[in-house]
Amino acid sequence: MKVHVDMNLCQAHGECVFAAPDVFELHDDDSLTWVEEIGEDRRAEVEQAIQVCPMMAIKLEG
Amino acid sequence: MRIVVVGASLAGLRAAQALRAAGHADEVVVIGDEARRPYTRPPLSKELLVGDHTVEQCDFPSGELDVEWRLGVAAVGLDRDAREVVLEDGARVPYDRLIVATGCRARPWTGPGAELDGLHTLRDLDDALALRAALTDGRPRVAVVGAGFVGAEVASTARRLGLDVTLIDVAPHPLLPLGPLLGGRTAGMHRERGVDLKLSMGVEGFRGDDHVEAVVLADGSEIAADVVVVALGAIPNTDWLAGSGLTLDPGLVCDATLTSLDDPDVLGAGDVVSWPHPLADDTTIRVEHWTNAAEQGAAAARNALAPPAERTPYRAAPYFWSDQYDVKIQAVGLPGRAERIELVEQSPEGDRLVAVGVRDGRVVAAIAFNAVRRLAWYRRQLADPPAFEKLAAAVAEDPRSLGAPVQADAAGAAAQGGPAR
Numbered sequence: 405m406k407v408h409v410d411m412n413l414c415q416a417h418g419e420c421v422f423a424a425p426d427v428f429e430l431h432d433d434d435s436l437t438w439v440e441e442i443g444e445d446r447r448a449e450v451e452q453a454i455q456v457c458p459m460m461a462i463k464l465e466g
Numbered sequence: 467m468r469i470v471v472v473g474a475s476l477a478g479l480r481a482a483q484a485l486r487a488a489g490h491a492d493e494v495v496v497i498g499d500e501a502r503r504p505y506t507r508p509p510l511s512k513e514l515l516v517g518d519h520t521v522e523q524c525d526f527p528s529g530e531l532d533v534e535w536r537l538g539v540a541a542v543g544l545d546r547d548a549r550e551v552v553l554e555d556g557a558r559v560p561y562d563r564l565i566v567a568t569g570c571r572a573r574p575w576t577g578p579g580a581e582l583d584g585l586h587t588l589r590d591l592d593d594a595l596a597l598r599a600a601l602t603d604g605r606p607r608v609a610v611v612g613a614g615f616v617g618a619e620v621a622s623t624a625r626r627l628g629l630d631v632t633l634i635d636v637a638p639h640p641l642l643p644l645g646p647l648l649g650g651r652t653a654g655m656h657r658e659r660g661v662d663l664k665l666s667m668g669v670e671g672f673r674g675d676d677h678v679e680a681v682v683l684a685d686g687s688e689i690a691a692d693v694v695v696v697a698l699g700a701i702p703n704t705d706w707l708a709g710s711g712l713t714l715d716p717g718l719v720c721d722a723t724l725t726s727l728d729d730p731d732v733l734g735a736g737d738v739v740s741w742p743h744p745l746a747d748d749t750t751i752r753v754e755h756w757t758n759a760a761e762q763g764a765a766a767a768r769n770a771l772a773p774p775a776e777r778t779p780y781r782a783a784p785y786f787w788s789d790q791y792d793v794k795i796q797a798v799g800l801p802g803r804a805e806r807i808e809l810v811e812q813s814p815e816g817d818r819l820v821a822v823g824v825r826d827g828r829v830v831a832a833i834a835f836n837a838v839r840r841l842a843w844y845r846r847q848l849a850d851p852p853a854f855e856k857l858a859a860a861v862a863e864d865p866r867s868l869g870a871p872v873q874a875d876a877a878g879a880a881a882q883g884g885p886a887r
Contacts, residue, residue, distance in 0.1 A: 421842055433839075
């Protein structure tokens with residue numbers, strides 16, 4: 405499965421980092437990086453991140 | 467088991483989605499008084515109002531959700547004996563479990579001048595579109611009554627539109643729950659951007675013939691205004707539950723699992739719910755923030771599917787944010803319950819900071835200005851609220867801290883609205 409984040413929408417709320425700390429990471433300059441390819445074991449937490457992203461910036465494909 | 471969700475905004479949507487995600491295959495009905503499918507509200511005071519976002523960009527994806535939508539019709543009553551929700555068109559919708567997610571409405575102005583044209587409140591999409599039309603019709607003079615989060619954001623947006631803005635509040639500083647230090651900084655931020663702030667100032671009413679012409683202040687002076695935004699907070703939508711026998715305060719009073727105190731088949735989610743929270747020593751709180759609505763919707767749905775004894779408490783520390791100009795304010799916990807707000811780190815330039823709210827010696831909230839990365843650490847600490855001294859010592863030794871907080875005199879200057887450097 406592939407994780408997409410629309411960086412035009414992302415405002416670095418950090419909700420995804422809280423929901424899925426193994427997938428999303430905020431850096432000291434408040435930029436976001438994430439693991440693009442995830443396994444089934446991470447699906448639930450990424451779906452949680454999608455639900456709590458205030459900007460609706462995260463999508464999961466596959 | 468037929469589950470009825472009353473309220474078709476964020477909490478209701480997330481509840482319906484969570485029911486399906488949990489494998490609930492029976493009927494789900496979602497009732498909403500607005501004719502539109504669920505949409506996200508934070509842009510209504512910002513991106514939509516300024517014109518950066520379209521209405522469609524506010525819509526939540528809900529097309530694939532397999533539920534029965536009953537939209538454009540308000541619930542007006544609850545008959546718990548018959549286990550039916552009564553709609554305004556007379557229809558009765560039976561339920562086995564009910565999730566109340568009817569949110570809040572804007573508190574209206576009811577004093578002198580309430581009948582005048584040109585007075586706006588901001589809660590739903592129609593409000594936002596009406597306000598946008600008014601703000602973009604010529605070059606209106608704007609007065610915002612109430613410098614809470616909605617009022618301060620609307621003032622910020624109106625300045626972005628190049629309008630003359632007066633922001634009025636009876637409190638001594640904007641954003642009352644954040645305390646005088648951060649409220650003072652916020653006041654300075656608005657002043658620097660050209661907002662005319664009238665603080666510690668009550669409003670008598672509004673003057674005009676048909677259309678508002680001026681705000682009449684408590685000292686008898688007037689502020690000329692073509693558009694008035696009344697931003698005096700929100701009232702929970704529980705009128706339809708009057709007579710149902712459910713405890714209202716006026717929010718729907720629930721236990722820690724978001725279950726009504728009076729009826730295990732009734733649960734609540736979002737702005738409408740009062741529930742006991744550990745950061746409030748298990749007294750009830752009501753939270754009017756986006757993330758709370760999203761998370762409680764899902765939590766109430768999962769609990770609705772479980773027998774009462776197997777339901778799990780919802781105890782996440784509330785999170786909220788506010789965007790004003792180029793400043794992102796973010797907070798976790800319950801700053802409004804803090805006895806004092808203490809600055810714990812600040813960048814040398816003074817533009818980024820974190821402060822914490824302290825009650826009974828423990829940290830119950832953290833507030834960041836342009837410091838999202840730092841806030842995550844504080845959020846984790848709130849799961850087991852640390853003593854203030856312990857947290858401050860840990861921050862002082864943390865190499866990733868933004869820097870030592872400013873000295874007391876500079877903090878005083880910040881509280882007065884001056885630049886803190």
